[in-house]
Amino acid sequence: MAKTGEKPAAGTYKCTKCRFKITVDGATELPICPLCKFDEYVKVD
Numbered sequence: 001m002a003k004t005g006e007k008p009a010a011g012t013y014k015c016t017k018c019r020f021k022i023t024v025d026g027a028t029e030l031p032i033c034p035l036c037k038f039d040e041y042v043k044v045d
């Protein structure tokens with residue numbers, strides 16, 4: 001589980017509420033989900 005404001009390992013993450021997917025490079029903080037404004041993501045592999 002990763003939350004908004006954290007800098008998780010590079011990869012693709014999915015909003016746990018609306019399933020919006022976002023890819024981060026390991027140096028970027030996760031944003032608030034642009035679709036539902038939720039703040040928790042899970043890693044997608």
Ligand SMILES: [Zn+2]
Pocket residue numbers: 015016017018019020033034035036037038
């Ligand atoms: Zn969402």
